[in-house]
Amino acid sequence: MMTIFKVLFIILIIFFIQIFYKWLKYFYIIKKIPKSSLKISFKTLWELAGGDTKKLFDKFVKNLDSDGLKRVHFGPFLFINVASPEDLQLILNSKCCLPKDHPTNNFLKVPQGLLSCSIDKWYLHRKIMNPYFGLQYLHTIIPIMNRKVKSLMENLNKMEGKGEFNIFNDLSLLAIDNILTAMDLDLDVQKNKEKYSEIFLKNFKICNEVVIERHVKFWLHPEFIFNQTNLNEKITNAVSEISKETTLKIMQQIRENQKNSNTFVQALMDPKNNLTDEEIHDEICTIILTATDTSAVTASSVILLLAMHKEIQNKVFNELKQVLGNSTEKLTLDMEMLNKLNYLEMVIKETLRLMPIGVSPVKVNKEEIISSEGYVIPAESTLLLSVYAIHRSKTIWGENANEFEPERFSNERFKKIHPYAFIPFLKGPRMCIGWRYSMILIKTLLANILLKYEIDTNLKFHELEFETCPILKVCQGYLVSIKERK
Numbered sequence: 001m002m003t004i005f006k007v008l009f010i011i012l013i014i015f016f017i018q019i020f021y022k023w024l025k026y027f028y029i030i031k032k033i034p035k036s037s038l039k040i041s042f043k044t045l046w047e048l049a050g051g052d053t054k055k056l057f058d059k060f061v062k063n064l065d066s067d068g069l070k071r072v073h074f075g076p077f078l079f080i081n082v083a084s085p086e087d088l089q090l091i092l093n094s095k096c097c098l099p100k101d102h103p104t105n106n107f108l109k110v111p112q113g114l115l116s117c118s119i120d121k122w123y124l125h126r127k128i129m130n131p132y133f134g135l136q137y138l139h140t141i142i143p144i145m146n147r148k149v150k151s152l153m154e155n156l157n158k159m160e161g162k163g164e165f166n167i168f169n170d171l172s173l174l175a176i177d178n179i180l181t182a183m184d185l186d187l188d189v190q191k192n193k194e195k196y197s198e199i200f201l202k203n204f205k206i207c208n209e210v211v212i213e214r215h216v217k218f219w220l221h222p223e224f225i226f227n228q229t230n231l232n233e234k235i236t237n238a239v240s241e242i243s244k245e246t247t248l249k250i251m252q253q254i255r256e257n258q259k260n261s262n263t264f265v266q267a268l269m270d271p272k273n274n275l276t277d278e279e280i281h282d283e284i285c286t287i288i289l290t291a292t293d294t295s296a297v298t299a300s301s302v303i304l305l306l307a308m309h310k311e312i313q314n315k316v317f318n319e320l321k322q323v324l325g326n327s328t329e330k331l332t333l334d335m336e337m338l339n340k341l342n343y344l345e346m347v348i349k350e351t352l353r354l355m356p357i358g359v360s361p362v363k364v365n366k367e368e369i370i371s372s373e374g375y376v377i378p379a380e381s382t383l384l385l386s387v388y389a390i391h392r393s394k395t396i397w398g399e400n401a402n403e404f405e406p407e408r409f410s411n412e413r414f415k416k417i418h419p420y421a422f423i424p425f426l427k428g429p430r431m432c433i434g435w436r437y438s439m440i441l442i443k444t445l446l447a448n449i450l451l452k453y454e455i456d457t458n459l460k461f462h463e464l465e466f467e468t469c470p471i472l473k474v475c476q477g478y479l480v481s482i483k484e485r486k
């Protein structure tokens with residue numbers, strides 16, 4: 001009996017020595033990477049766990065290094081902050097960074113969707129879905145966008161001359177109305193604003209609140225602990241309320257052959273692809289959840305920035321008038337017209353540079369990587385891709401990096417910038433699948449709004465405050481007033 005205990009004891013000791021050795025080796029390698037001047041102490045970490053999303057931005061995101069590779073201590077956690085375009089290019093195209101098994105990737109609780117599924121499933125799902133987010137297919141849904149933007153304009157008309165209001169809610173309803181209709185479920189969300197605000201906006205808000213609370217309360221990261229809390233019930237109920245009104249109906253109508261649809265859902269449900277119901281369900285939910293706030297926040301930000309920069313707003317208006325004529329009454333945009341709106345595109349890009357919704361996405365490298373400066377990044381490191389910081393780097397964008405200047409996206413000036421210095425949708429194989437879709441939708445809605453209305457705000461550009469919840473938002477709200485142009 002004693003000998004069995006002795007053997008077990010020795011095995012245990014060897015096991016711990018191995019872990020300790022691996023840990024020492026990891027720290028020996030990682031110590032060579034320069035240390036960031038930003039350090040989040042245990043005390044600050046505890047304060048951040050209170051869930052103040054503005055503080056999270058001010059204390060952490062805003063102060064992340066905007067150059068090279070740095071070690072950042074975040075309480076007991078160690079991150080590697082990546083803020084050089086060369087390293088971002090390396091990481092975003094490296095096979096060993098493709099899997100997304102960091103716990104934060106599954107906070108939305110749709111485990112079988114693109115955002116968080118296993119890497120073999122991701123390859124298959126993305127291959128099936130990619131064609132439906134390509135230009136050729138998107139051509140076919142521009143008529144839906146035109147129709148849905150008309151409903152938006154009807155709702156906005158009611159706000160004309162009524163003083164400042166937060167335009168974000170109307171744009172969220174447009175975003176959800178459009179993505180559902182593109183999946184062949186036309187609920188006329190915007191025409192039934194009251195009912196659907198209650199179902200969608202309320203539940204999206206709950207999802208965001210739970211996700212951010214889980215982000216900052218690091219002890220809730222492990223699934224088995226989180227599942228014991230009432231937050232789990234809260235987010236599961238919110239996702240299932242959204243799903244009951246949308247995903248389940250979309251799947252049912254295809255199954256009952258009510259619609260001969262040509263959408264990515266139909267493709268996912270094709271028996272030859274062999275996907276389970278849970279996988280199809282989570283993919284549809286992922287698209288609904290990722291398509292809404294992202295496009296609505298970006299479009300709201302463009303409108304707010306234009307309200308603050310009247311000269312630039314007038315330049316956009318002149319371009320619109322030149323390409324589309326004077327009236328929005330019978331305006332129907334097509335791809336050719338959208339492609340001619342170059343200045344508007346520069347304005348959207350400049351907004352995404354200053355206010356990228358994903359401020360510092362997280363990746364974990366499955367294998368060792370050698371950085372562009374020759375540092376070794378050991379396998380299983382947590383990498384923070386410092387998008388916000390690199391977008392505002394003075395070394396890259398010049399002394400006026402914090403100013404709103406769309407001209408920096410003119411072909412001549414932008415070709416001098418490293419392509420990985422501007423990555424609002426990230427880049428590489430895991431780049432946002434919906435980036436073209438959202439650019440087309442945002443251009444279509446902006447063209448209509450800016451041609452018809454002059455936008456104003458009392459907010460000042462340099463007084464804007466940001467919060468990460470979990471995407472970057474303006475704390476004050478997107479408060480604008482609209483007045484019809486004469």
Ligand code: HEM
Nearest residue numbers: 114290291294295298358361424425426430432433434438
């Ligand atoms: C302006 C609007 C948008 C921005 C700025 C944006 C940005 C991003 C970013 C930064 C990521 C990478 C996240 C990460 O790896 O942590 C991402 C991924 C993703 N986005 Fe978007 N997005 C936008 C709109 C959309 C829309 C409209 C859709 C759907 C129609 C969408 C669907 C997705 C999906 C499914 C992923 C995961 C892709 C994968 O891992 O294969 N996004 N997006």
